[in-house]
Amino acid sequence: MKSRHKKLMVIVLALAGIGIAAALILNAFQSNLVFFFSPTQVANGEAPTNRAFRIGGLVEAGSLKRDAGGLTSHFVVTDTAKSMNVVYTGILPDLFKEGKGVVAEGRLGADGLFTATQVLAKHDENYMPPEAAHALEQAQKAQKSVVR
Amino acid sequence: MNLYTYASPANFYTLAGRLIPWFAWGAGILTLWGLYIAFFLAPTDFQQSEAYRIIFIHVPAAWMSMFIYLVMAFWGAIGLAFNTRLSFMMARALAPTGAMFTFVALWTGAWWGKPMWGAWWVWDARLTSELILLFLYVGIIALWAAIDDIKRGDRAGSLLTLIGSINVPIIYFSVKWWNTLHQGASVSVTKAPSMAAIMLQGMLILSIAAWLYTIAVVLVRVRRIILERERQTEWVKALLEKES
Amino acid sequence: MEWASWSDFWHMGGYGFYVWGSFGVTAACVLVEVVLLKRAAGETRRRLKRMQQWEEQ
Structure with a gap:
């Protein structure tokens, strides 16, 4: 050779x-x-039960409760069809807000409570000044009231 | 005089030398203009306040990291198919700048992810595939450096470039195909951009600046490679004679 | 104008560390690439000229 x-x-x-x-x-x-599972997927048994995994969805409006004096917070993650109760001890990211996207990593307890070890905010791809966002929100509200 | 004239390294060397200042100055001016928009004209964002300004370099860098790879694969394919000397030289000249932009995209992404998502890094499909792109660039450059025989090195490197190009569509569509923490595209051909006009304008100007910068540095690099490879030819000897 | 003062500008609404960390490292990368390239181009020319002069002797 x-x-x-x-x-x-x-x-x-x-x-x-x-x-x-x-x-x-x-x-x-x-x-x-599969970076995260939606609450519907979890309800259908698609998520692993024997190890930690991530869930993703929106933080349900009005569901966030912080323990007085502590870093522990409770909130509900929803994909509008199904929702899950989540408990997390730690500092929430700046973008964590009710009605906004979230990805939480942790384990699902037998009682259905998801104990998160990490909470990440998932934001969308929209960028605009606050005034424009406000105007958009008003317009959407107006449209909804017309439909009703 | 036709286009084929410039496929000869000697003519291309002269042409590139004449073009470089134009691209360099264009890149400089557009960068200043783009940065002025990014920091002084673009308003704050409704969700991310001032942290979103990282987008003005993150997105152009990420676009460049993918475009440069595809251009590299294009020149590699042309070289493999027609055995044209200049194509391989172009492919080699593009790689370092592509790697640089990939690193910048990953770096600015981390520094954006930490304050907004709450993590410097996550192993989601978008971030992981972009990291693989960086490894591809580094691997291709290392392969070229490792093979002394220029012709064989050209072919091996270009073959690896072509194999790796499957990664580019994976990066681009990862946010559509899988659940990722990374958000979807703000600007794409299929829908209206989901950005305020002035923000978009700043981002596009900085993208053009990145293009002009890339062309300028790649031309400088390819001229160096041409000199190196053609050093035995009469025209290079005459050129160096004239200079000294 | 978006900023009331220069300190406001550097502060970036509390995200100065991240914004300047991104832009600073990007600028450094571009600068390093340009400097290395200029140096390498000069080095190649000098080396080729030396080789040529040596061959002529």
Whole structure:
């Protein structure tokens, strides 16, 4: 075998190695690609029961209760069809707000209470000045009252 | 004089030398204009207040990280198909800047994620696939550096670039295909942008600036590669003679 | 104008650390790339010229 062919073999093997590594990584991510489960998916038993997982949805308006003097807060995560009670001890992110998106990582208790170890805020892709957001909100309210 | 004239490294060298100042100045002026919009004309955001201003570099950098990869794959494919010298040189010249923009996209993303989401990093599909893009750039550059034989290196690197290009659509569509913490696209061809006009304007101007910057540095880099590879030719010898 | 004062501007509504951390590192990356590239281009020219002069002797 000529040294030229040997080198070519090395390169081909290296490329094959990279390809296999990439395939393995992607395969490992397959289980992680589902970054969070919605409360409906959890209710349907799609979420794992034996390990920690993430749930995602909206923080139900009016559901946030903070314990007096403590860092523990209770809130409800909803996807409008189903909802889940969540308890979390720690500092909530700045964007955490009722009616806004949230992703919480933790375990689901037998009593249906989700004990979160990490809470992340999920925001949408809209960017506008506060006045525009306010005007939009007013317009939506007006439209709703017309429909009713 | 036709377009093929510039496919010869000698002519391209001269043309690139003439074009570089224009792209560099354009990039500089548009950057200043874009930053002025980003910090002094664009209003605060209704949800994220001032932290959203990171978008003005994060999105252009993330776009560039993907565009540059595709351009690299394009030149690699042309080189592999037609065995044109200049195409491989272009591919090599693009990689470092692509890696730089990928790093910037990841870095600014982390510094945006921490105050807004509450985490520097999460292993969601968008962030993970962008990290794989950085590894691809680094891997391709390392492969080129490791293979002494220029022609073989060109082919191996371009082949890896082509294989890795599957990652680009994965990055782009990850926020649609899977549940991610990362939000969807604010600007896309299929819907009206979900951004206030002045914010969008600043972001687009900085994106064009990033393009012009990329063209300028890639031309400087490709000229260096041309000199290096053509050093035995008469025109390079004459050129260096004239300068010294 | 968005800002009442320069200190307001640097403060970025409490997010100064993150905003300037992002823009600062980006500027540093661009600067490093430009400086390294200029240096490498100069080095290549000098080396090629040296090689050529050496060949002529």
